[in-house]
Amino acid sequence: MKFTEEHEWLREEDGEMVVGITIHAAEQLGDVVFVELPDEGTTVSKDDEVVVIESVKAASDILAPVDGEITEVNEALTDNPGMVNEDPQGEAWFFRMKITDASQMDGFMDEAAYRKFIE
Amino acid sequence: MGELARTPLHALHVELGAKMVPFAGYEMPVQYGVGVMGEHLHTRARAGLFDVSHMGQVILSGASWEAVALAFEALVPVDVLGLGDGRQRYGFFTNEAGGIEDDLMFARRGQDLLVVVNAACKAADIDHMRANLKGVSIDVLEDRALLALQGPAAGDVLAGLDARAGAMRFMDVADLTLGGIAVWASRSGYTGEDGFEISVPADQADALARLLLEQEDVMPIGLGARDSLRLEAGLCLYGNDIDSGTDPVSAGLRWAIQKARRAGGAREGGFPGAETVLERLANGTDTLRVGLLPQGRAPMREGVQIFDAETDGAVVGRVTSGGFGPTVGGPVAMGHVQSTHAVTGTALWGEVRGKRLPVRIADLPFVAANFKR
Known part of the structure; x- marks a missing residue:
């Protein structure tokens, strides 16, 4: 699993990347009450706003970590946004994407480096 | 700062x-x-x-309860004189245009009045009272x-x-x-x-x-x-739901203006902006504060514009407070809409991130009050 400075994680699965937010990010957001996911098939560029998360307090955007195409979104989050607090690095993934340029992941952190980053 | x-x-x-x-x-x-x-x-x-210690607590005292109450009535459209000892009431300072400068609670403690005002407004409120309360001493309780x-x-x-x-x-x-x-x-x-x-x-x-x-x-x-x-609970947040440009009638606070201060009352008017406020009490207002219940899951927060149609149409209001209601289990909001649309159940649309989402006018409060009357 790789981590970004935007507190997202990426996990490779069947040649695609599964993307979500970290436990740390979920704790900072507080109780998530609404998740808006992109359409499957959308082409995105790095730093595009692709997901909106609303907690009781405020709305936040999740940015595309790399260029690519959204191939699947986790519809379960629409009906049960609280999953983001319960299992952010497991069941509560946001979307899968086919990435265009793997070199965009070069700067991403491993778990140990991310732990240091949030200290 | x-x-x-x-x-x-x-x-x-x-x-x-x-x-x-x-x-x-x-x-x-x-x-x-x-x-x-x-x-x-x-x-x-x-x-x-x-902890609400950031709010301002001020004691007003004078020669008699009547003197203090009547002096304070010159700043608020509320019946102060009729307040029994050991009782509290909600009120607000108005300005010359009939707008609300701050909302507040005031309690009668014997001959004195204890006034509790919002933190963000307290400096201005204290200046306002010092400048305008005649024959009343003003003790700001910093301790x-x-x-x-x-x-x-x-x-x-x-x-x-x-x-x-x-x-x-x-x-x-x-x-x-x-x-x-x-x-x-x-x-x-x-x-x-x-x-x-x-x-x-x-x-x-x-x-x-x-x-x-x-x-x-x-x-x-x-x-x-x-x-x-x-x-x-459908209660106003000063600076969001009410402000210096909002009069108490359009804010849905006419209940807080007792008979004694209305047209034909024992002490009719006599507060800043009285002419405007009394006229609006009589004739109504162009806009009203209402409850807004989003029909989907997306919260409609402060600033969301309310339209009368899903496409095109006109802006007929704006959300002034909105978010998620944990007890309701979904999004809740309030806002100001044109009075012609301010009827419970009216279907309108709120524009969230460029999309018009359905919202209905709802009765306030969203959760019934549980006071010990």
Whole structure:
């Protein structure tokens, strides 16, 4: 699993990347009450706003970590946004994407480096 | 702006693990470890303790109760003179245009009036009172903290510490002794729940807060849940739902203007902007504050524009407070809409991130009040 400075994680699965937010990010957001996911098939560029998360307090955007195409979104989050607090690095993934340029992941952190980053 | 002020409970908040944020010039707890949702639900189920020491507490005194009450009536469109001893009322300062400069609570303590005003407005309110209250001395209580204990268990908790609390009804004020600490309490609050606001000497606030937190059922609650509780209760947040450009009639606060101050009343008018306010009481207003219930899951927050059609159409209003209501279990909002649309059940659309989403005009409050009348 790789981590970004935007507190997202990426996990490779069947040649695609599964993307979500970290436990740390979920704790900072507080109780998530609404998740808006992109359409499957959308082409995105790095730093595009692709997901909106609303907690009781405020709305936040999740940015595309790399260029690519959204191939699947986790519809379960629409009906049960609280999953983001319960299992952010497991069941509560946001979307899968086919990435265009793997070199965009070069700067991403491993778990140990991310732990240091949030200290 | 300069450094943030701290309330007498600052060290306790930090000790309890609060996330501290700047609010109205103070460093205040927005939430504790349980989080906004849990704190909100706990307050509705049991009792929550809030630090509201950032609010201004001011004592007005004069030659007689009548002198103080009549002087204060020159600044508010509310019946002050008719307030019984040991009773509290809601009110607001108006300006010459009939707008609301701040909303407030005032309580009669014998010959004196205790006025509690919003933190963000208190400096202006105090200047306003100093400049305009004739024959009244104004004592700003810098050395008192203010705690709120809110929720269905609040009555039993406080009555367990001083039996006199149990005899108080909604909007009563009384002197109590809680664990040896002499306080001024009112049976009121801003959550829609039964509860108390407790004025305590600053140097005893920490001890009182710890005593209350030791009681079964009591949990510390931050500003995050305070906001979602007051929104579900349909109560105005000054600066959002009401401001200097909003008159009390369009704000849906005509209930707070008693007969004595209305046309034909014993002391008709006689407050800033009276002509405008009385005219609007008689003839209505172009816009009204209403409850707005989003029909989907997406919260509609402050600033969301309300349209009368899903495509094209016209802007007919704006959300002034909105978010998620934990007790409602979905998004809730309030806002100002054109009066012609301000009918419960009317279907409108709120534009969220460029998309028009359905919303209906709803009755306030979203959660029924639970006062001890």
